[in-house]
């Protein structure tokens with residue numbers, strides 16, 4: 001049905017094909033904006049979720065739950081091809097979308113397709129609409145219990161038997177989670193702003209409070225900008241975390257914060273936003289706003305018991321701990337918690353504690369606009385610390401020597417350093433912003449090396465000799481939120497173990513594309529291009545000027561960008577970060593300038 005409330009699925013697909021073909025960010029943005037403009041309010045959310053390759057915002061954790069082999073079976077059922085034919089073609093092409101498209105184009109739609117149409121009340125040859133596709137996918141996700149796999153296959157067969165070959169291509173990719181368009185939340189915000197003439201910052205504010213682009217788009221498409229005022233901080237819905245800047249000396253930090261700061265231990269674990277909703281449900285969200293309650297059911301229980309409030313949002317760091325000694329264990333141990341099965345065993349083997357440092361909402365009151373001291377006071381009021389839930393160690397400090405002393409205490413207690421936070425009247429909880437209200441002071445800054453950077457893999461060069469068949473070096477990039485693009489900063493080939501090389505190939509290959517992605521700005525031509533998706537932690541000797549890289553091109557000197565000298569992979573895969581949460585080009589510029597300043601100071605006082 002293609003009525004005024006819906007949009008033909010083929011119209012969405014045509015736009016996706018054009019997006020896939022372009023290497024221009026501006027073309028991509030225009031295509032998205034015009035698609036959103038012509039999407040009726042009833043389905044604009046569905047269009048957006050589909051483009052992002054999800055059914056609901058990530059934090060709701062709605063999954064289709066269709067294994068690859070069931071996708072093969074559904075394509076086979078819908079076309080009359082055999083499962084083996086589908087599998088063989090997939091092996092050859094390496095892309096489920098192309099596989100589905102080719103099989104659909106070459107086979108008359110018959111066999112299973114017919115009976116399936118009967119099952120759903122007859123064929124009728126109606127065209128697929130976005131609403132129909134989305135609702136069917138949602139029914140697939142919801143099918144559970146006995147016979148769920150059969151129902152899922154039937155519903156998917158139904159979709160494929162209705163789909164045109166191009167439509168089948170995107171449905172198949174969506175189903176196995178490989179849409180690979182590289183359209184990010186920020187790209188959608190730009191497009192929405194352009195399509196509905198709503199200021200970008202108003203949209204972004206709403207998105208920080210309520211990160212559900214489908215919901216925001218629907219409100220805006222229906223009521224315009226005024227609708228955004230109705231969006232509030234809501235327990236159960238994650239807010240974008242406040243982020244910290246960095247500096248490398250205690251005196252600089254105090255000067256920046258007005259001479260005095262609340263200094264807290266900086267724990268090295270996993271950031272956690274813990275929510276309790278009105279009906280008593282506790283949800284834990286990660287730094288990336290994913291629902292990670294399944295990994296930490298114990299933390300959910302501990303926090304619920306330790307906090308005396310009906311509804312709340314508190315924030316802290318989850319740390320792996322040695323229960324015998326109380327000592328902290330390396331953050332890598334938390335990885336063992338990220339499994340859906342045998343979580344009880346993992347809980348026993350890898351016990352954790354949580355250290356709370358902030359609170360953003362308590363019993364009907366949004367605290368994000370209050371200064372830090374007031375938020376802390378509220379946290380002290382509602383928290384009864386236990387063996388598992390602690391208050392982050394803190395002290396108010398106005399002296400650089402004392403700050404350094406506290407920093408060393410933090411390190412000897414197993415922390416990474418300290419977080420220095422403003423206590424001035426304007427020290428609100430700045431959602432989604434990296435500002436100077438919070439400044440991190442880490443051990444790394446004190447060594448010769450600069451801080452570690454979290455960078456996005458945008459391309460790769462084939463390895464030689466021992467590394468033949470693997471990627472020998474990766475082209476990595478920093479993010480620029482102003483342009484929503486990625487700018488290269490280095491080619492990194494060291495720090496990878498043999499295991500890493502295998503793992504990286506597996507991680508990166510689903511994102512391979514035949515040309516540079518429109519959101520990547522590069523002067524280098526790697527052997528292989530990727531959709532920006534995988535984030536790695538990199539350490540380098542220093543930031544240098546380079547004509548080869550596009551990061552901050554022309555900012556310091558004409559036609560010259562910034563690059564990382566002697567880059568090395570630290571072994572840390574930042575799966576907790578989306579590419580848009582990678583180190584930004586401005587941060588790299590800041591580091592470059594900071595480093596120059598240190599050199600000048602050192603030169604002056606040899």
Ligand code: ATP
Nearest residue numbers: 243244264265266267268270271317357392419440
């Ligand atoms: P980002 O600043 O983007 O989070 P990152 O993950 O590389 O970058 P770090 O350099 O480790 O961050 O510093 C920030 C992180 O430190 C926070 O996201 C949080 O997980 C952690 N953290 C530990 N202790 C505290 C604390 N007392 N206050 C705030 N954050 C803390």
